[in-house]
Amino acid sequence: MSGMAQATNTRFSVAVHLATLLADRPGELVDSGELAISPATNPAHVRRVLGRLRAAGLVHSVSGPKGGWALSHPPESLTLADIWTAINADDPVLGVHLPNPSCPVGQTVTANLHTQDALARQALLTTLSQTTIATLLTPK
Amino acid sequence: MSGMAQATNTRFSVAVHLATLLADRPGELVDSGELAISPATNPAHVRRVLGRLRAAGLVHSVSGPKGGWALSHPPESLTLADIWTAINADDPVLGVHLPNPSCPVGQTVTANLHTQDALARQALLTTLSQTTIATLLTPK
DNA sequence: CCTTTCTGTAACCACCCTGGTTACGATTAA
DNA sequence: TTAATCGTAACCAGGGTGGTTACAGAAAGG
Numbered sequence: 001m002s003g004m005a006q007a008t009n010t011r012f013s014v015a016v017h018l019a020t021l022l023a024d025r026p027g028e029l030v031d032s033g034e035l036a037i038s039p040a041t042n043p044a045h046v047r048r049v050l051g052r053l054r055a056a057g058l059v060h061s062v063s064g065p066k067g068g069w070a071l072s073h074p075p076e077s078l079t080l081a082d083i084w085t086a087i088n089a090d091d092p093v094l095g096v097h098l099p100n101p102s103c104p105v106g107q108t109v110t111a112n113l114h115t116q117d118a119l120a121r122q123a124l125l126t127t128l129s130q131t132t133i134a135t136l137l138t139p140k
Numbered sequence: 141m142s143g144m145a146q147a148t149n150t151r152f153s154v155a156v157h158l159a160t161l162l163a164d165r166p167g168e169l170v171d172s173g174e175l176a177i178s179p180a181t182n183p184a185h186v187r188r189v190l191g192r193l194r195a196a197g198l199v200h201s202v203s204g205p206k207g208g209w210a211l212s213h214p215p216e217s218l219t220l221a222d223i224w225t226a227i228n229a230d231d232p233v234l235g236v237h238l239p240n241p242s243c244p245v246g247q248t249v250t251a252n253l254h255t256q257d258a259l260a261r262q263a264l265l266t267t268l269s270q271t272t273i274a275t276l277l278t279p280k
Numbered sequence: 281c282c283t284t285t286c287t288g289t290a291a292c293c294a295c296c297c298t299g300g301t302t303a304c305g306a307t308t309a310a
Numbered sequence: 311t312t313a314a315t316c317g318t319a320a321c322c323a324g325g326g327t328g329g330t331t332a333c334a335g336a337a338a339g340g
Contacts, residue, residue, distance in 0.1 A: 064308030
């Protein structure tokens with residue numbers, strides 16, 4: 001069996017939520033304790049999730065008193081696809097099992113499935129790239 | 141937290157593999173023991189996965205000696221989207237966390253995320269609907 | 281009938297992922 | 311120096327996933 005992007009995991013959802021909160025407080029540094037309230041999670045988890053966004057250059061953080069987190073770019077230029085990629089990297093979307101190596105049919109099937117996985121990820125990212133964090137701030 | 145379609149799960153992948161094996165043996169009934177070999181799994185798991193396809197009307201089964209499984213429709217009319225829906229039903233694709241109910245911003249964000257989830261599923265199904273099991277049998 | 285070969289399904293299990301929690305060192309404002 | 315905050319690891323409980331076993335039901339074939 002091989003790993004997949006999505007387990008029963010809410011990291012993307014939480015990351016979008018956090019980015020929206022940061023977009024709502026431009027020019028401020030917001031600390032992880034405050035950020036944890038609206039998504040109903042905890043400061044350590046907030047720092048874990050935002051750490052991935054920081055590694056992708058989407059946000060930055062400052063240590064110490066009056067420290068916290070802020071977006072690194074205008075929310076109009078931050079798409080859900082950016083966040084998806086920062087959170088899920090190149091993890092597979094569909095998930096592909098390991099076939100019996102002695103069965104040639106299995107090799108063909110799984111090769112095709114990997115192609116489908118790439119197509120699925122592309123379709124997903126295209127959809128997500130059409131929504132920005134700024135859009136989420138002013139819905140409808 | 142809320143559930144999601146994909147955990148670390150290979151059921152879709154295995155289901156496509158099994159459907160391809162059945163498509164390669166038209167007019168035959170293939171038993172779960174034989175079907176388990178190529179995907180490198182076991183008969184009980186094969187029956188569990190194919191059970192979902194049967195519930196969706198994609199395959200049928202016969203009990204007893206000389207029993208087994210067969211496609212219910214020509215492989216040209218069986219798309220990966222059909223299999224995806226049979227396996228994953230209406231499970232969410234992106235996964236959405238439960239926000240703090242006392243935070244109105246959280247409600248808006250998660251409502252938008254549910255909309256994104258519907259868009260993502262639509263994009264995924266559109267992509268998967270463009271490939272049939274017959275296509276997988278004769279690649280390239 | 282009886283035996284054999286299948287499906288159908290439940291039960292149990294080990295493995296792993298996820299996120300809550302605690303902890304503690306490093307950083308930095310005051 | 312103190313206190314606030316990040317960075318990160320460790321530990322844990324809960325749940326999902328699929329391997330395995332088990333056994334009742336169905337049906338072919340004598």
